[in-house]
Amino acid sequence: MAAVVTQDTGRELRRIVRINEEIKSVVATAFKINLMAMNAIFLAKRAGQTALGFGVLSNELRRFAMDLQKQMTALREMTYGSVATVTALVKQARLNRVLDRARKESSGLGRSIIDEFMRSRHGQAYARHREQIAALNRRLSQMIADTAQLVELGSVLARSAKIEAAYGGPFSTSLMQVSSDFERTIGEIQRSLESLSKQQD
Amino acid sequence: MKTARVIYEEGGHKWIALVRDPNRPEYLIDTNEYLVIDGDDAILLDPGGNEIFPAVFSALSAEFDPRKINKLFASHQDPDIISSLSLWLEFNPQIKCHISWLWTSFVPHFGGNQDTFIPIPDGGSDITVGGQRLQTIPAHYLHSSGNFHVYDPKAKILFSGDVGAALLPPGDESLFVEDFDRHIRHAEGFHRRWMGSERAKRDWCNRVSQLDIQMMCPQHGAIYRGEQVRRFIDWFAQLEVGLVKG
Numbered sequence: 001m002a003a004v005v006t007q008d009t010g011r012e013l014r015r016i017v018r019i020n021e022e023i024k025s026v027v028a029t030a031f032k033i034n035l036m037a038m039n040a041i042f043l044a045k046r047a048g049q050t051a052l053g054f055g056v057l058s059n060e061l062r063r064f065a066m067d068l069q070k071q072m073t074a075l076r077e078m079t080y081g082s083v084a085t086v087t088a089l090v091k092q093a094r095l096n097r098v099l100d101r102a103r104k105e106s107s108g109l110g111r112s113i114i115d116e117f118m119r120s121r122h123g124q125a126y127a128r129h130r131e132q133i134a135a136l137n138r139r140l141s142q143m144i145a146d147t148a149q150l151v152e153l154g155s156v157l158a159r160s161a162k163i164e165a166a167y168g169g170p171f172s173t174s175l176m177q178v179s180s181d182f183e184r185t186i187g188e189i190q191r192s193l194e195s196l197s198k199q200q201d
Numbered sequence: 202m203k204t205a206r207v208i209y210e211e212g213g214h215k216w217i218a219l220v221r222d223p224n225r226p227e228y229l230i231d232t233n234e235y236l237v238i239d240g241d242d243a244i245l246l247d248p249g250g251n252e253i254f255p256a257v258f259s260a261l262s263a264e265f266d267p268r269k270i271n272k273l274f275a276s277h278q279d280p281d282i283i284s285s286l287s288l289w290l291e292f293n294p295q296i297k298c299h300i301s302w303l304w305t306s307f308v309p310h311f312g313g314n315q316d317t318f319i320p321i322p323d324g325g326s327d328i329t330v331g332g333q334r335l336q337t338i339p340a341h342y343l344h345s346s347g348n349f350h351v352y353d354p355k356a357k358i359l360f361s362g363d364v365g366a367a368l369l370p371p372g373d374e375s376l377f378v379e380d381f382d383r384h385i386r387h388a389e390g391f392h393r394r395w396m397g398s399e400r401a402k403r404d405w406c407n408r409v410s411q412l413d414i415q416m417m418c419p420q421h422g423a424i425y426r427g428e429q430v431r432r433f434i435d436w437f438a439q440l441e442v443g444l445v446k447g
Contacts, residue, residue, distance in 0.1 A: 094251075098288060102255035105202045110262030117292065 012086050012133065016079055019140075019199050023076050026192045030068040033154075033185055037062035040161075040178045047171035053164040054175050057157055061182060064154045068189070071147050078143065082136040089129040096126065141200045148193050151186060158182035203260035206376055208416065208424065209356045213240040214333060216356055217264050218418065221374050222256040229253065231369075232281050233420055235360055236261060236270075237353065239331025244272040245289075246351055246360050247282045247420050254285040272297050274328065276362035276420065277345030278304040280311075287312025299328055299337070303347030321349055338408060340364060342401035357415040364405065365433055366391055367422030378423045381432055388422065389440070396442040406438040
């Protein structure tokens with residue numbers, strides 16, 4: 001039983017590490033979108049009247065990239081917070097394991113002291129830590145769902161930019177290229193978020 | 202499970218050695234822990250590492266209520282000495298740990314807080330257990346830079362930490378040194394490598410030579426008794442230490 005608990009908490013810690021890595025990759029991609037949107041704004045300016053709509057959408061995409069970065073920073077802070085909770089759980093699980101062994105090796109007074117201890121403080125502390133982890137996971141899932149909605153908006157903006165690019169006259173090919181890059185990059189973020197959701201499941 | 206062996210008893214004053222765990226994994230060095238009881242009070246000397254806590258706890262509780270242990274002594278900062286601190290604190294959060302001042306901000310990484318540690322000054326200090334005064338004897342650089350041993354003037358026992366330690370071969374389970382010449386061969390390499398200072402060694406030999414010692418109890422290996430204590434001090438005084446190769 002104690003070994004299973006230790007494995008569970010170890011798995012939980014590894015899961016947080018994987019989530020953090022995924023968040024880092026989304027943050028890097030959001031930064032890329034921000035730069036791409038800035039370039040798109042300059043390109044739209046050069047294209048003039050024919051790319052007015054594209055320019056508006058590029059501005060929106062830039063705002064989207066900044067919102068996404070903020071959202072991911074909050075997500076990262078939350079996972080950092082959960083490292084402390086999971087570490088406490090790992091420590092508790094380790095204590096569980098040692099006490100379990102001590103109980104098996106003891107008899108008489110020693111065993112009854114450990115039984116009493118595990119019934120009172122120790123068991124409660126472990127249950128409390130597990131509940132904290134569950135609450136953190138619920139908040140994390142909610143935040144990932146909110147982020148997915150935000151990214152869906154980004155995806156719609158990228159598609160609209162593609163349509164606007166068709167009206168770009170002589171700049172149409174360049175605008176099409178830029179909007180396709182937006183679409184592909186936002187697609188990468190969507191895949192990362194799907195992966196994050198799976199980690200939560 | 203370790204065995205609890207009473208090595209001294211007079212009235213309510215008692216020394217219990219917690220030794221030889223047959224279930225100990227080979228990758229862990231074998232350690233001896235000592236419980237000094239005086240009446241209803243007790244101190245555990247070098248309580249040991251996390252991994253051997255179950256063996257120590259179970260052997261100890263067969264002889265004494267572990268909840269009544271309110272003092273620990275750590276000869277130095279090593280994990281095989283004191284990494285079980287957090288576990289003892291679980292059973293008694295008020296427990297105090299006596300240790301060289303040098304380590305009072307390092308050992309809290311194993312557990313405890315600013316109230317847990319009672320720093321021992323370099324010159325040593327006394328620890329009262331029940332009605333008995335125990336003396337901490339400076340043994341700096343043998344092998345740790347902040348290192349103490351414990352002398353009990355009533356029982357005439359010196360707890361000598363790593364000094365006197367022997368890495369006994371498998372199957373040698375004797376609690377006391379039976380044949381000094383044979384035993385000391387298992388101590389030689391350890392002392393040459395772990396004891397880093399000739400000067401510290403000479404100081405220690407001079408210091409403990411002034412004490413009336415009937416038993417010298419190391420943290421690893423067997424206990425020296427009677428004349429063997431003098432022989433050990435003489436042997437150690439002559440031994441060249443601080444060598445990488447024995």
